[in-house]
Amino acid sequence: MKPPAIGTAELRDLIGEPIDRLPTPSVIVDVPALRWNIGEMAAHAEALGVALRPHWKTSKCAEIAALQVEAGAVGLTAATANEVAALAAAGFADVFWAYPPVGGPRVATAISAARRVRLIVGADSAASVSELGEAAVAAGTIIDVRLEVDTGLGRTGVDPDNAVRAAREIAGTPGLRLEGVFTHEGQVQGVGADAARRTVTGLAAGRLLADVAGGIRNDGMPLASVSVGSTAGARSAPTVEGITEARPGTYVYGDENQVAIGTVDPEHTAITVLSRVISVERGDPVLVDAGIKAMSADGSLHGDGRIGTVVSDHGGVLAMGHEEHGFLRGASGLRVGDTVRIRPNHACGLSNMHSHIVAVADGVVVDIWSVLGRH
Ligand SMILES: Cc1ncc(COP(=O)(O)O)c(C=O)c1O
Incomplete structure:
Protein backbone atom coordinates (compact mmCIF):
# COMPACT_ATOMS: atom_id res chain seq x y z
CA MET A 1 0.00 0.00 0.00
CA LYS A 2 1.33 3.44 -0.93
CA PRO A 3 1.83 5.55 2.21
CA PRO A 4 -0.38 8.64 2.14
CA ALA A 5 2.27 11.03 3.58
CA ILE A 6 2.99 14.22 1.65
CA GLY A 7 6.20 13.71 -0.30
CA THR A 8 8.37 15.74 -2.63
CA ALA A 9 6.09 15.18 -5.63
CA GLU A 10 3.04 16.58 -3.82
CA LEU A 11 5.11 19.47 -2.49
CA ARG A 12 6.07 20.42 -6.03
CA ASP A 13 2.38 21.25 -6.60
CA LEU A 14 2.89 24.11 -4.13
CA ILE A 15 5.53 25.85 -6.28
CA GLY A 16 4.26 29.37 -6.89
CA GLU A 17 2.11 29.30 -3.73
CA PRO A 18 2.66 31.34 -0.54
CA ILE A 19 4.61 29.46 2.12
CA ASP A 20 1.65 29.43 4.52
CA ARG A 21 0.20 26.67 2.33
CA LEU A 22 3.11 24.34 3.10
CA PRO A 23 2.75 21.41 5.46
CA THR A 24 4.46 22.08 8.78
CA PRO A 25 7.08 21.67 10.02
CA SER A 26 8.96 22.44 6.77
CA VAL A 27 12.53 23.61 6.31
CA ILE A 28 12.49 26.87 4.39
CA VAL A 29 15.54 28.26 2.60
CA ASP A 30 15.37 31.87 1.50
CA TYR A 253 22.77 29.38 5.42
CA GLY A 254 23.98 31.12 8.55
CA ASP A 255 22.22 30.04 11.74
CA GLU A 256 21.29 31.32 15.19
CA ASN A 257 24.60 30.29 16.74
CA GLN A 258 26.50 32.37 14.16
CA VAL A 259 24.10 35.25 14.87
CA ALA A 260 24.66 34.79 18.62
CA ILE A 261 28.42 35.28 18.29
CA GLY A 262 28.14 37.99 15.64
CA THR A 263 29.70 36.20 12.65
CA VAL A 264 26.54 36.31 10.51
CA ASP A 265 24.00 39.15 10.34
CA PRO A 266 20.42 38.03 11.08
CA GLU A 267 19.20 39.42 7.74
CA HIS A 268 21.64 37.18 5.90
CA THR A 269 20.51 33.94 7.50
CA ALA A 270 18.74 31.78 4.94
CA ILE A 271 17.32 28.84 6.89
CA THR A 272 14.25 28.59 9.11
CA VAL A 273 11.73 25.98 10.07
CA LEU A 274 8.15 26.92 9.23
CA SER A 275 5.99 25.77 12.11
CA ARG A 276 2.31 26.05 13.05
CA VAL A 277 0.75 26.91 16.38
CA ILE A 278 -1.17 23.85 17.56
CA SER A 279 -2.28 24.99 21.04
CA VAL A 280 -2.45 28.18 23.12
CA GLU A 281 -4.05 26.45 26.09
CA ARG A 282 -0.94 26.96 28.23
CA GLY A 283 -0.78 30.71 27.50
CA ASP A 284 3.01 30.89 27.65
CA PRO A 285 4.40 28.53 26.33
CA VAL A 286 2.51 28.41 23.08
CA LEU A 287 2.71 24.93 21.58
CA VAL A 288 3.94 24.61 17.97
CA ASP A 289 4.49 21.59 15.73
CA ALA A 290 8.29 21.91 15.56
CA GLY A 291 9.72 19.71 18.32
CA ILE A 292 13.10 18.04 18.54
CA LYS A 293 12.41 15.89 15.45
CA ALA A 294 12.17 19.05 13.36
CA MET A 295 14.90 21.12 15.04
CA SER A 296 18.52 20.12 15.56
CA ALA A 297 19.64 18.95 18.97
CA ASP A 298 22.66 21.30 18.90
CA GLY A 299 22.99 23.53 21.92
CA SER A 300 22.52 27.29 21.84
CA LEU A 301 25.44 29.71 22.00
CA HIS A 302 23.00 32.15 23.64
CA GLY A 303 23.58 29.97 26.71
CA ASP A 304 19.90 29.74 27.63
CA GLY A 305 19.20 26.20 26.39
CA ARG A 306 16.86 27.28 23.57
CA ILE A 307 16.49 25.01 20.54
CA GLY A 308 15.42 27.74 18.13
CA THR A 309 14.65 31.45 17.76
CA VAL A 310 11.49 32.90 16.25
CA VAL A 311 12.22 35.31 13.42
CA SER A 312 8.61 36.40 12.78
CA ASP A 313 7.20 39.57 14.42
CA HIS A 314 5.62 37.54 17.22
CA GLY A 315 9.07 37.08 18.77
CA GLY A 316 9.95 34.43 21.31
CA VAL A 317 12.23 31.45 21.50
CA LEU A 318 11.65 27.74 21.15
CA ALA A 319 12.62 27.04 24.73
CA MET A 320 12.32 23.28 24.59
CA GLY A 321 10.86 20.44 22.57
CA HIS A 322 9.27 17.05 22.87
CA GLU A 323 9.36 14.91 19.75
CA GLU A 324 6.60 16.72 17.81
CA HIS A 325 5.78 19.51 20.27
CA GLY A 326 7.76 22.73 20.53
CA PHE A 327 7.39 25.02 23.55
CA LEU A 328 7.49 28.63 22.40
CA ARG A 329 8.13 31.15 25.16
CA GLY A 330 7.91 34.91 25.02
CA ALA A 331 5.85 35.10 21.80
CA SER A 332 2.90 37.47 21.55
CA GLY A 333 -0.40 37.53 19.67
CA LEU A 334 -0.32 33.96 18.37
CA ARG A 335 -3.49 32.00 17.65
CA VAL A 336 -4.01 28.35 16.79
CA GLY A 337 -3.17 27.80 13.12
CA ASP A 338 -0.79 30.77 12.84
CA THR A 339 2.61 30.04 11.33
CA VAL A 340 5.96 31.11 12.73
CA ARG A 341 9.44 30.81 11.30
CA ILE A 342 12.09 29.48 13.65
CA ARG A 343 15.83 29.81 13.07
CA PRO A 344 17.78 26.72 14.20
CA ASN A 345 20.81 26.91 16.47
CA HIS A 346 22.91 24.95 13.99
CA ALA A 347 22.09 24.68 10.27
CA CYS A 348 24.20 21.59 9.48
CA GLY A 349 22.57 19.45 12.15
CA LEU A 350 19.14 20.56 10.97
CA SER A 351 19.71 19.66 7.30
CA ASN A 352 20.64 16.12 8.17
CA MET A 353 17.23 15.57 9.79
CA HIS A 354 15.12 16.43 6.74
CA SER A 355 14.69 14.70 3.37
CA HIS A 356 14.07 17.93 1.49
CA ILE A 357 14.03 21.68 1.85
CA VAL A 358 11.67 24.25 0.40
CA ALA A 359 13.34 27.04 -1.58
CA VAL A 360 11.42 30.30 -1.20
CA ALA A 361 11.71 33.87 -2.44
CA ASP A 362 9.53 36.74 -1.22
CA GLY A 363 7.39 34.34 0.79
CA VAL A 364 6.56 32.19 -2.25
CA VAL A 365 7.67 28.58 -2.87
CA VAL A 366 10.08 28.50 -5.82
CA ASP A 367 11.46 24.95 -5.69
CA ILE A 368 11.79 21.74 -3.66
CA TRP A 369 15.34 20.50 -3.19
CA SER A 370 16.33 17.03 -1.93
CA VAL A 371 18.75 16.66 0.95
CA LEU A 372 21.20 14.03 -0.28
CA GLY A 373 23.64 11.70 1.46
CA ARG A 374 22.05 11.95 4.87
CA HIS A 375 23.61 10.27 7.96
C1 LIG B 1 36.75 19.60 8.69
C2 LIG B 1 35.80 20.74 8.61
N1 LIG B 1 36.02 21.71 7.71
C3 LIG B 1 35.19 22.77 7.58
C4 LIG B 1 34.07 22.89 8.39
C5 LIG B 1 33.15 24.07 8.22
O1 LIG B 1 33.00 24.81 9.39
P1 LIG B 1 31.74 25.76 9.60
O2 LIG B 1 30.55 24.89 9.62
O3 LIG B 1 32.02 26.48 10.87
O4 LIG B 1 31.69 26.69 8.46
C6 LIG B 1 33.81 21.90 9.36
C7 LIG B 1 32.64 22.00 10.24
O5 LIG B 1 32.44 21.30 11.18
C8 LIG B 1 34.69 20.80 9.47
O6 LIG B 1 34.49 19.82 10.37
Whole structure:
Protein backbone atom coordinates (compact mmCIF):
# COMPACT_ATOMS: atom_id res chain seq x y z
CA MET A 1 0.00 0.00 0.00
CA LYS A 2 1.33 3.44 -0.93
CA PRO A 3 1.83 5.55 2.21
CA PRO A 4 -0.38 8.64 2.14
CA ALA A 5 2.27 11.03 3.58
CA ILE A 6 2.99 14.22 1.65
CA GLY A 7 6.20 13.71 -0.30
CA THR A 8 8.37 15.74 -2.63
CA ALA A 9 6.09 15.18 -5.63
CA GLU A 10 3.04 16.58 -3.82
CA LEU A 11 5.11 19.47 -2.49
CA ARG A 12 6.07 20.42 -6.03
CA ASP A 13 2.38 21.25 -6.60
CA LEU A 14 2.89 24.11 -4.13
CA ILE A 15 5.53 25.85 -6.28
CA GLY A 16 4.26 29.37 -6.89
CA GLU A 17 2.11 29.30 -3.73
CA PRO A 18 2.66 31.34 -0.54
CA ILE A 19 4.61 29.46 2.12
CA ASP A 20 1.65 29.43 4.52
CA ARG A 21 0.20 26.67 2.33
CA LEU A 22 3.11 24.34 3.10
CA PRO A 23 2.75 21.41 5.46
CA THR A 24 4.46 22.08 8.78
CA PRO A 25 7.08 21.67 10.02
CA SER A 26 8.96 22.44 6.77
CA VAL A 27 12.53 23.61 6.31
CA ILE A 28 12.49 26.87 4.39
CA VAL A 29 15.54 28.26 2.60
CA ASP A 30 15.37 31.87 1.50
CA VAL A 31 16.98 31.90 -1.95
CA PRO A 32 17.93 35.61 -2.11
CA ALA A 33 19.75 35.30 1.26
CA LEU A 34 21.37 32.03 0.14
CA ARG A 35 22.61 33.62 -3.07
CA TRP A 36 23.92 36.64 -1.17
CA ASN A 37 25.90 34.38 1.19
CA ILE A 38 27.33 32.35 -1.69
CA GLY A 39 28.33 35.46 -3.63
CA GLU A 40 29.79 37.30 -0.66
CA MET A 41 31.99 34.38 0.48
CA ALA A 42 33.14 33.74 -3.10
CA ALA A 43 34.13 37.42 -3.43
CA HIS A 44 35.90 37.29 -0.04
CA ALA A 45 37.97 34.24 -1.05
CA GLU A 46 38.77 35.75 -4.42
CA ALA A 47 39.92 39.00 -2.81
CA LEU A 48 42.23 37.01 -0.52
CA GLY A 49 43.51 34.94 -3.43
CA VAL A 50 42.55 31.65 -1.78
CA ALA A 51 40.57 28.80 -3.27
CA LEU A 52 37.09 28.25 -1.83
CA ARG A 53 35.98 24.69 -1.15
CA PRO A 54 32.73 24.97 0.86
CA HIS A 55 31.83 22.25 3.30
CA TRP A 56 28.77 20.61 1.79
CA LYS A 57 27.53 19.07 5.02
CA THR A 58 25.63 22.28 5.74
CA SER A 59 23.17 21.93 2.85
CA LYS A 60 23.63 18.47 1.29
CA CYS A 61 21.70 19.92 -1.66
CA ALA A 62 23.03 19.41 -5.19
CA GLU A 63 21.32 22.63 -6.29
CA ILE A 64 23.22 24.61 -3.65
CA ALA A 65 26.54 22.92 -4.46
CA ALA A 66 25.96 23.89 -8.09
CA LEU A 67 25.42 27.53 -7.10
CA GLN A 68 28.63 27.45 -5.04
CA VAL A 69 30.66 25.98 -7.91
CA GLU A 70 29.08 28.44 -10.34
CA ALA A 71 30.22 31.26 -8.03
CA GLY A 72 33.81 30.01 -8.22
CA ALA A 73 34.28 27.22 -5.66
CA VAL A 74 37.08 24.89 -6.79
CA GLY A 75 35.29 21.89 -5.34
CA LEU A 76 33.41 20.76 -2.26
CA THR A 77 34.25 19.34 1.14
CA ALA A 78 32.42 16.36 2.62
CA ALA A 79 32.39 14.66 6.02
CA THR A 80 30.62 11.33 5.54
CA ALA A 81 30.82 8.44 3.09
CA ASN A 82 27.23 9.13 2.03
CA GLU A 83 28.07 12.76 1.25
CA VAL A 84 31.07 11.70 -0.84
CA ALA A 85 28.98 9.13 -2.72
CA ALA A 86 26.16 11.64 -3.25
CA LEU A 87 28.50 14.32 -4.62
CA ALA A 88 30.13 11.81 -6.96
CA ALA A 89 26.74 10.55 -8.15
CA ALA A 90 25.53 14.12 -8.70
CA GLY A 91 28.52 14.76 -10.98
CA PHE A 92 30.63 17.11 -8.85
CA ALA A 93 34.18 16.64 -10.04
CA ASP A 94 36.39 17.64 -7.12
CA VAL A 95 35.77 16.42 -3.56
CA PHE A 96 37.81 16.70 -0.38
CA TRP A 97 36.69 14.10 2.16
CA ALA A 98 37.81 15.83 5.35
CA TYR A 99 37.43 12.79 7.56
CA PRO A 100 39.70 9.81 8.28
CA PRO A 101 38.79 7.01 5.84
CA VAL A 102 38.98 4.36 8.55
CA GLY A 103 37.26 0.98 8.17
CA GLY A 104 36.42 -1.19 5.17
CA PRO A 105 33.19 0.57 4.16
CA ARG A 106 34.84 4.02 4.06
CA VAL A 107 37.82 2.62 2.15
CA ALA A 108 35.43 1.09 -0.39
CA THR A 109 33.62 4.44 -0.77
CA ALA A 110 36.91 6.26 -1.29
CA ILE A 111 38.17 3.81 -3.92
CA SER A 112 34.87 3.88 -5.78
CA ALA A 113 34.53 7.70 -5.59
CA ALA A 114 38.14 8.14 -6.78
CA ARG A 115 37.16 6.45 -10.03
CA ARG A 116 34.58 9.18 -10.69
CA VAL A 117 35.93 12.35 -9.07
CA ARG A 118 39.19 13.96 -8.17
CA LEU A 119 39.22 12.81 -4.53
CA ILE A 120 41.39 13.99 -1.66
CA VAL A 121 41.00 12.37 1.76
CA GLY A 122 41.97 13.79 5.14
CA ALA A 123 43.88 11.89 7.82
CA ASP A 124 46.01 12.73 10.85
CA SER A 125 48.26 9.66 10.76
CA ALA A 126 49.54 6.95 8.48
CA ALA A 127 47.56 4.48 10.61
CA SER A 128 44.24 5.95 9.51
CA VAL A 129 45.10 5.64 5.79
CA SER A 130 47.06 2.35 5.79
CA GLU A 131 44.01 0.31 4.74
CA LEU A 132 43.21 2.89 2.06
CA GLY A 133 46.78 2.71 0.75
CA GLU A 134 46.56 -1.09 0.43
CA ALA A 135 43.20 -0.82 -1.36
CA ALA A 136 44.57 1.87 -3.70
CA VAL A 137 47.52 -0.36 -4.62
CA ALA A 138 45.15 -3.28 -5.24
CA ALA A 139 42.97 -1.04 -7.42
CA GLY A 140 46.00 0.25 -9.32
CA THR A 141 45.38 3.85 -8.30
CA ILE A 142 46.93 6.58 -6.16
CA ILE A 143 44.84 8.58 -3.70
CA ASP A 144 45.67 12.11 -2.58
CA VAL A 145 45.86 12.64 1.18
CA ARG A 146 45.82 15.84 3.20
CA LEU A 147 47.39 15.67 6.64
CA GLU A 148 45.06 17.06 9.31
CA VAL A 149 46.80 19.28 11.86
CA ASP A 150 45.31 20.18 15.24
CA THR A 151 45.68 23.95 15.48
CA GLY A 152 43.77 24.19 18.75
CA LEU A 153 40.38 22.52 18.48
CA GLY A 154 41.60 19.33 20.17
CA ARG A 155 39.65 16.93 17.96
CA THR A 156 41.29 14.89 15.20
CA GLY A 157 44.56 16.31 13.83
CA VAL A 158 48.22 15.55 14.42
CA ASP A 159 50.04 17.61 17.02
CA PRO A 160 52.05 20.23 15.05
CA ASP A 161 55.27 18.94 16.63
CA ASN A 162 54.66 15.51 15.09
CA ALA A 163 53.45 16.71 11.70
CA VAL A 164 56.70 16.21 9.72
CA ARG A 165 56.96 12.63 10.94
CA ALA A 166 53.31 11.90 10.07
CA ALA A 167 53.72 13.56 6.67
CA ARG A 168 56.77 11.40 5.94
CA GLU A 169 54.89 8.25 6.89
CA ILE A 170 51.90 9.12 4.71
CA ALA A 171 54.10 10.20 1.79
CA GLY A 172 55.98 6.91 2.11
CA THR A 173 52.85 4.75 2.02
CA PRO A 174 52.37 2.97 -1.31
CA GLY A 175 49.13 3.96 -3.05
CA LEU A 176 49.01 7.41 -1.43
CA ARG A 177 50.31 10.86 -2.31
CA LEU A 178 50.66 13.65 0.23
CA GLU A 179 48.66 16.52 -1.29
CA GLY A 180 48.59 19.08 1.50
CA VAL A 181 47.68 19.93 5.07
CA PHE A 182 44.42 21.12 6.59
CA THR A 183 42.79 22.17 9.82
CA HIS A 184 39.29 22.92 11.08
CA GLU A 185 39.76 25.96 13.33
CA GLY A 186 36.50 25.35 15.22
CA GLN A 187 38.09 26.92 18.29
CA VAL A 188 37.37 30.32 16.71
CA GLN A 189 33.64 29.71 17.12
CA GLY A 190 34.36 28.46 20.63
CA VAL A 191 35.72 31.91 21.53
CA GLY A 192 32.18 33.28 21.21
CA ALA A 193 31.10 36.88 20.75
CA ASP A 194 34.45 38.61 21.32
CA ALA A 195 35.35 39.62 17.75
CA ALA A 196 38.91 40.70 18.58
CA ARG A 197 39.67 37.39 20.31
CA ARG A 198 38.12 35.50 17.41
CA THR A 199 40.48 37.29 15.02
CA VAL A 200 43.52 36.53 17.18
CA THR A 201 42.49 32.88 17.45
CA GLY A 202 41.84 32.52 13.71
CA LEU A 203 45.13 34.18 12.79
CA ALA A 204 46.99 31.93 15.23
CA ALA A 205 45.41 28.83 13.66
CA GLY A 206 46.30 29.99 10.15
CA ARG A 207 49.89 30.84 11.17
CA LEU A 208 50.37 27.51 12.91
CA LEU A 209 49.15 25.61 9.86
CA ALA A 210 51.31 27.69 7.51
CA ASP A 211 54.33 27.03 9.78
CA VAL A 212 53.63 23.31 9.77
CA ALA A 213 53.38 23.39 5.96
CA GLY A 214 56.75 25.19 5.85
CA GLY A 215 58.33 22.52 8.04
CA ILE A 216 57.03 19.72 5.84
CA ARG A 217 58.23 21.45 2.68
CA ASN A 218 61.64 22.07 4.25
CA ASP A 219 61.82 18.35 4.86
CA GLY A 220 61.58 17.84 1.10
CA MET A 221 57.89 17.12 0.65
CA PRO A 222 55.97 19.38 -1.74
CA LEU A 223 52.47 20.46 -0.67
CA ALA A 224 49.86 21.85 -3.03
CA SER A 225 47.24 22.83 -0.44
CA VAL A 226 47.28 24.53 2.94
CA SER A 227 43.61 24.57 3.86
CA VAL A 228 41.70 26.15 6.75
CA GLY A 229 37.98 25.90 7.23
CA SER A 230 35.22 27.41 9.33
CA THR A 231 32.61 30.14 9.14
CA ALA A 232 33.65 31.88 12.36
CA GLY A 233 37.31 31.84 11.24
CA ALA A 234 36.66 32.76 7.60
CA ARG A 235 37.63 36.43 8.11
CA SER A 236 40.90 35.64 9.86
CA ALA A 237 42.51 32.22 9.25
CA PRO A 238 42.61 32.38 5.41
CA THR A 239 44.11 35.88 5.46
CA VAL A 240 47.42 34.42 6.68
CA GLU A 241 50.26 34.29 4.16
CA GLY A 242 50.70 30.73 2.91
CA ILE A 243 47.09 29.62 3.29
CA THR A 244 45.81 28.47 -0.10
CA GLU A 245 42.23 27.38 0.60
CA ALA A 246 39.19 28.09 2.80
CA ARG A 247 36.41 25.60 3.58
CA PRO A 248 33.59 27.37 5.41
CA GLY A 249 30.30 25.47 5.51
CA THR A 250 27.70 27.10 7.74
CA TYR A 251 28.06 30.48 5.97
CA VAL A 252 25.83 29.28 3.15
CA TYR A 253 22.77 29.38 5.42
CA GLY A 254 23.98 31.12 8.55
CA ASP A 255 22.22 30.04 11.74
CA GLU A 256 21.29 31.32 15.19
CA ASN A 257 24.60 30.29 16.74
CA GLN A 258 26.50 32.37 14.16
CA VAL A 259 24.10 35.25 14.87
CA ALA A 260 24.66 34.79 18.62
CA ILE A 261 28.42 35.28 18.29
CA GLY A 262 28.14 37.99 15.64
CA THR A 263 29.70 36.20 12.65
CA VAL A 264 26.54 36.31 10.51
CA ASP A 265 24.00 39.15 10.34
CA PRO A 266 20.42 38.03 11.08
CA GLU A 267 19.20 39.42 7.74
CA HIS A 268 21.64 37.18 5.90
CA THR A 269 20.51 33.94 7.50
CA ALA A 270 18.74 31.78 4.94
CA ILE A 271 17.32 28.84 6.89
CA THR A 272 14.25 28.59 9.11
CA VAL A 273 11.73 25.98 10.07
CA LEU A 274 8.15 26.92 9.23
CA SER A 275 5.99 25.77 12.11
CA ARG A 276 2.31 26.05 13.05
CA VAL A 277 0.75 26.91 16.38
CA ILE A 278 -1.17 23.85 17.56
CA SER A 279 -2.28 24.99 21.04
CA VAL A 280 -2.45 28.18 23.12
CA GLU A 281 -4.05 26.45 26.09
CA ARG A 282 -0.94 26.96 28.23
CA GLY A 283 -0.78 30.71 27.50
CA ASP A 284 3.01 30.89 27.65
CA PRO A 285 4.40 28.53 26.33
CA VAL A 286 2.51 28.41 23.08
CA LEU A 287 2.71 24.93 21.58
CA VAL A 288 3.94 24.61 17.97
CA ASP A 289 4.49 21.59 15.73
CA ALA A 290 8.29 21.91 15.56
CA GLY A 291 9.72 19.71 18.32
CA ILE A 292 13.10 18.04 18.54
CA LYS A 293 12.41 15.89 15.45
CA ALA A 294 12.17 19.05 13.36
CA MET A 295 14.90 21.12 15.04
CA SER A 296 18.52 20.12 15.56
CA ALA A 297 19.64 18.95 18.97
CA ASP A 298 22.66 21.30 18.90
CA GLY A 299 22.99 23.53 21.92
CA SER A 300 22.52 27.29 21.84
CA LEU A 301 25.44 29.71 22.00
CA HIS A 302 23.00 32.15 23.64
CA GLY A 303 23.58 29.97 26.71
CA ASP A 304 19.90 29.74 27.63
CA GLY A 305 19.20 26.20 26.39
CA ARG A 306 16.86 27.28 23.57
CA ILE A 307 16.49 25.01 20.54
CA GLY A 308 15.42 27.74 18.13
CA THR A 309 14.65 31.45 17.76
CA VAL A 310 11.49 32.90 16.25
CA VAL A 311 12.22 35.31 13.42
CA SER A 312 8.61 36.40 12.78
CA ASP A 313 7.20 39.57 14.42
CA HIS A 314 5.62 37.54 17.22
CA GLY A 315 9.07 37.08 18.77
CA GLY A 316 9.95 34.43 21.31
CA VAL A 317 12.23 31.45 21.50
CA LEU A 318 11.65 27.74 21.15
CA ALA A 319 12.62 27.04 24.73
CA MET A 320 12.32 23.28 24.59
CA GLY A 321 10.86 20.44 22.57
CA HIS A 322 9.27 17.05 22.87
CA GLU A 323 9.36 14.91 19.75
CA GLU A 324 6.60 16.72 17.81
CA HIS A 325 5.78 19.51 20.27
CA GLY A 326 7.76 22.73 20.53
CA PHE A 327 7.39 25.02 23.55
CA LEU A 328 7.49 28.63 22.40
CA ARG A 329 8.13 31.15 25.16
CA GLY A 330 7.91 34.91 25.02
CA ALA A 331 5.85 35.10 21.80
CA SER A 332 2.90 37.47 21.55
CA GLY A 333 -0.40 37.53 19.67
CA LEU A 334 -0.32 33.96 18.37
CA ARG A 335 -3.49 32.00 17.65
CA VAL A 336 -4.01 28.35 16.79
CA GLY A 337 -3.17 27.80 13.12
CA ASP A 338 -0.79 30.77 12.84
CA THR A 339 2.61 30.04 11.33
CA VAL A 340 5.96 31.11 12.73
CA ARG A 341 9.44 30.81 11.30
CA ILE A 342 12.09 29.48 13.65
CA ARG A 343 15.83 29.81 13.07
CA PRO A 344 17.78 26.72 14.20
CA ASN A 345 20.81 26.91 16.47
CA HIS A 346 22.91 24.95 13.99
CA ALA A 347 22.09 24.68 10.27
CA CYS A 348 24.20 21.59 9.48
CA GLY A 349 22.57 19.45 12.15
CA LEU A 350 19.14 20.56 10.97
CA SER A 351 19.71 19.66 7.30
CA ASN A 352 20.64 16.12 8.17
CA MET A 353 17.23 15.57 9.79
CA HIS A 354 15.12 16.43 6.74
CA SER A 355 14.69 14.70 3.37
CA HIS A 356 14.07 17.93 1.49
CA ILE A 357 14.03 21.68 1.85
CA VAL A 358 11.67 24.25 0.40
CA ALA A 359 13.34 27.04 -1.58
CA VAL A 360 11.42 30.30 -1.20
CA ALA A 361 11.71 33.87 -2.44
CA ASP A 362 9.53 36.74 -1.22
CA GLY A 363 7.39 34.34 0.79
CA VAL A 364 6.56 32.19 -2.25
CA VAL A 365 7.67 28.58 -2.87
CA VAL A 366 10.08 28.50 -5.82
CA ASP A 367 11.46 24.95 -5.69
CA ILE A 368 11.79 21.74 -3.66
CA TRP A 369 15.34 20.50 -3.19
CA SER A 370 16.33 17.03 -1.93
CA VAL A 371 18.75 16.66 0.95
CA LEU A 372 21.20 14.03 -0.28
CA GLY A 373 23.64 11.70 1.46
CA ARG A 374 22.05 11.95 4.87
CA HIS A 375 23.61 10.27 7.96
C1 LIG B 1 36.75 19.60 8.69
C2 LIG B 1 35.80 20.74 8.61
N1 LIG B 1 36.02 21.71 7.71
C3 LIG B 1 35.19 22.77 7.58
C4 LIG B 1 34.07 22.89 8.39
C5 LIG B 1 33.15 24.07 8.22
O1 LIG B 1 33.00 24.81 9.39
P1 LIG B 1 31.74 25.76 9.60
O2 LIG B 1 30.55 24.89 9.62
O3 LIG B 1 32.02 26.48 10.87
O4 LIG B 1 31.69 26.69 8.46
C6 LIG B 1 33.81 21.90 9.36
C7 LIG B 1 32.64 22.00 10.24
O5 LIG B 1 32.44 21.30 11.18
C8 LIG B 1 34.69 20.80 9.47
O6 LIG B 1 34.49 19.82 10.37
